[in-house]
Amino acid sequence: MSRQWELDKVPKSIIRFFSITYTITISFAIVSSLRLDNVRNKVWVATIGVFSTGLAVLSSFGMLLLMGLPFVMTVSSSPLLILGIGMNDMFIMISCWQKTNVHDSVIDRLADTYEDAAIAITITTLTDVLALYLGFSVPFGSVQTFCLYAGTAILFCYIYNITFLGAFLALNGQRETSNRHWFTCVKIPVDCPPGKSRRYGICCVGGAYDHDTGTEEEQPISGFFGKYYGPFLTQKWTKASIVVLYAGFLAVSIYGCVELKQGIELKNLALDDSYIIKYYNNENTHFSHYGPNVMVAVNKSLAYWEEDERKNLSLCIADFKKLENVDKNFSLSWLDSFQSFAKDLDINSENTFKSNLLPFLEQRPMTRQDIHLVADNKIRSSRFFLQTLNISTSKKQKDMLISLRKTAEKCPIDLLVYHPMFIYFDQYNVIVDNTIQTTVVATVVMLAISLLLIPNPLCSLWVAFSIGSIIVGIAGFMALWDVNLDSISMINLIIGIGFSVNFSAHVSYAFVSSAKADLNEKAVDALAQMGYPIVQGAVSILLGVVALYFSESYIFRTFFKLIFLVIMLGLVHGVAFLPVFLTFVGMCRNGWCSDATLNT
Numbered sequence: 349m350s351r352q353w354e355l356d357k358v359p360k361s362i363i364r365f366f367s368i369t370y371t372i373t374i375s376f377a378i379v380s381s382l383r384l385d386n387v388r389n390k391v392w393v394a395t396i397g398v399f400s401t402g403l404a405v406l407s408s409f410g411m412l413l414l415m416g417l418p419f420v421m422t423v424s425s426s427p428l429l430i431l432g433i434g435m436n437d438m439f440i441m442i443s444c445w446q447k448t449n450v451h452d453s454v455i456d457r458l459a460d461t462y463e464d465a466a467i468a469i470t471i472t473t474l475t476d477v478l479a480l481y482l483g484f485s486v487p488f489g490s491v492q493t494f495c496l497y498a499g500t501a502i503l504f505c506y507i508y509n510i511t512f513l514g515a516f517l518a519l520n521g522q523r524e525t526s527n528r529h530w531f532t533c534v535k536i537p538v539d540c541p542p543g544k545s546r547r548y549g550i551c552c553v554g555g556a557y558d559h560d561t562g563t564e565e566e567q568p569i570s571g572f573f574g575k576y577y578g579p580f581l582t583q584k585w586t587k588a589s590i591v592v593l594y595a596g597f598l599a600v601s602i603y604g605c606v607e608l609k610q611g612i613e614l615k616n617l618a619l620d621d622s623y624i625i626k627y628y629n630n631e632n633t634h635f636s637h638y639g640p641n642v643m644v645a646v647n648k649s650l651a652y653w654e655e656d657e658r659k660n661l662s663l664c665i666a667d668f669k670k671l672e673n674v675d676k677n678f679s680l681s682w683l684d685s686f687q688s689f690a691k692d693l694d695i696n697s698e699n700t701f702k703s704n705l706l707p708f709l710e711q712r713p714m715t716r717q718d719i720h721l722v723a724d725n726k727i728r729s730s731r732f733f734l735q736t737l738n739i740s741t742s743k744k745q746k747d748m749l750i751s752l753r754k755t756a757e758k759c760p761i762d763l764l765v766y767h768p769m770f771i772y773f774d775q776y777n778v779i780v781d782n783t784i785q786t787t788v789v790a791t792v793v794m795l796a797i798s799l800l801l802i803p804n805p806l807c808s809l810w811v812a813f814s815i816g817s818i819i820v821g822i823a824g825f826m827a828l829w830d831v832n833l834d835s836i837s838m839i840n841l842i843i844g845i846g847f848s849v850n851f852s853a854h855v856s857y858a859f860v861s862s863a864k865a866d867l868n869e870k871a872v873d874a875l876a877q878m879g880y881p882i883v884q885g886a887v888s889i890l891l892g893v894v895a896l897y898f899s900e901s902y903i904f905r906t907f908f909k910l911i912f913l914v915i916m917l918g919l920v921h922g923v924a925f926l927p928v929f930l931t932f933v934g935m936c937r938n939g940w941c942s943d944a945t946l947n948t
């Protein structure tokens with residue numbers, strides 16, 4: 349029970365890190381929504397956005413727990429992701445609100461906000477939720493539970509954002525329309541009255557807007573994407589550099605995929621200072637030559653007194669001993685001991701066999717646990733033991749498991765091979781196939797959603813391309829960062845599918861929706877509209893998980909590494925690779941166009 353006892357300590361050890369990460373993430377969300385203008389300040393919208401996300405986690409988790417679903421350790425990290433996704437949706441809604449005309453009514457401003465933001469967050473919500481629900485099909489209980497909890501929480505988060513948060517955005521809009529102070533709600537002047545101090549102007553004046561466009565004044569960092577970064581990215585030499593950089597990224601990622609290893613070491617399930625770490629290290633140092641003692645169970649009633657049956661069983665055992673990872677000189681068999689015990693008797697007779705079986709078991713009581721006796725001393729089932737050798741790597745463990753099962757299937761007797769360690773070895777059998785299958789299916793589903801909601805098939809293909817590229821990058825850099833493919837990292841690969849759509853879909857939809865004619869201008873317009881919200885969302889998620897890097901648990905450190913890879917690769921694709929690639933194809937605009945020339 350040591351491993352389970354030590355595993356139970358892991359969630360408690362992470363509580364203080366969660367407290368830090370939640371505080372950092374919430375503080376960033378609120379601070380990044382602050383405005384110097386006392387009317388246009390969005391601090392209360394950000395606060396309600398955080399509260400809305402908390403309600404989503406509470407509602408979804410409460411519902412699933414009331415339904416009797418188990419709560420496993422991996423689920424405890426999902427609120428961080430939900431918080432990041434909720435913040436990302438909130439940032440997009442605030443960004444779209446700021447681009448509406450301040451002279452319009454609150455109804456019209458909210459309608460314009462939803463026209464742009466609702467599609468964007470609907471695309472990302474659908475893709476996130478479906479990617480996670482598709483992960484429920486994998487045969488690992490921890491992955492299934494995580495995907496169900498996280499997917500349901502994201503769905504609730506979307507519902508609360510478009511209802512509860514949207515309603516508060518409307519209330520905040522009414523305050524702005526009346527030109528009331530963000531804190532006191534008292535009406536204040538737009539310009540500082542004559543004779544008033546500068547301090548009065550800072551604290552008691554607000555409601556400024558861009559008189560040329562009628563929209564709120566642009567945030568400095570938001571203007572950076574439209575005025576500086578976008579034009580820089582669409583320069584010919586910059587595009588060429590981006591293409592070369594992407595080729596290098598792809599080459600490194602593919603190399604990493606080839607080097608990717610499978611399996612999780614059992615010692616990594618415990619905390620770093622756990623005593624079982626020393627145990628597993630010593631076992632690996634001194635006893636790694638010997639593997640588990642595998643049970644071979646005869647899974648049906650057998651006439652052991654018949655010589656032919658005993659011969660068939662002996663031949664089967666001999667076949668097992670021929671395997672590369674099985675000790676040829678050792679096996680533990682109650683039947684061999686019984687034959688030695690009754691060597692002077694004729695055990696080919698049923699009566700003789702049964703009458704001597706009980707005296708044998710009384711003399712050697714440890715053998716009793718290898719036989720299941722029923723009425724009339726009939727053996728319902730029995731087991732033998734094989735000693736495995738040299739299976740220190742996950743590949744050897746998988747090969748050993750497959751060879752044992754194939755040998756058991758070939759035997760004319762109904763045999764079953766088993767050891768408690770097989771629950772870990774089994775994942776090596778299916779982890780790669782299940783990961784590839786889930787990734788491919790999820791990517792196809794993401795493509796279908798993109799085709800449905802982004803009004804251009806070619807741009808939807810670019811979104812699917814980004815998903816595949818990001819997943820390859822995550823898998824490749826996993827290997828370079830000493831992260832193996834196991835059920836824990838598989839969770840994060842599924843998350844990566846959803847998050848990769850978040851970044852790509854926002855930029856692609858903004859690109860297609862842009863009214864600009866020139867492709868470079870469309871890319872600049874898309875970055876000006878979505879660049880800052882994407883960066884805000886990415887930073888909020890990274891801040892939410894960065895404290896996990898200092899955790900004493902391998903599970904949560906791995907969670908940080910993979911979320912870091914997911915967010916960074918998604919961000920680079922969203923604000924660098926994809927905008928450049930979209931400018932290469934003239935057909936990628938709102939609706940099909942006859943101009944299919946390359947604009948480089």
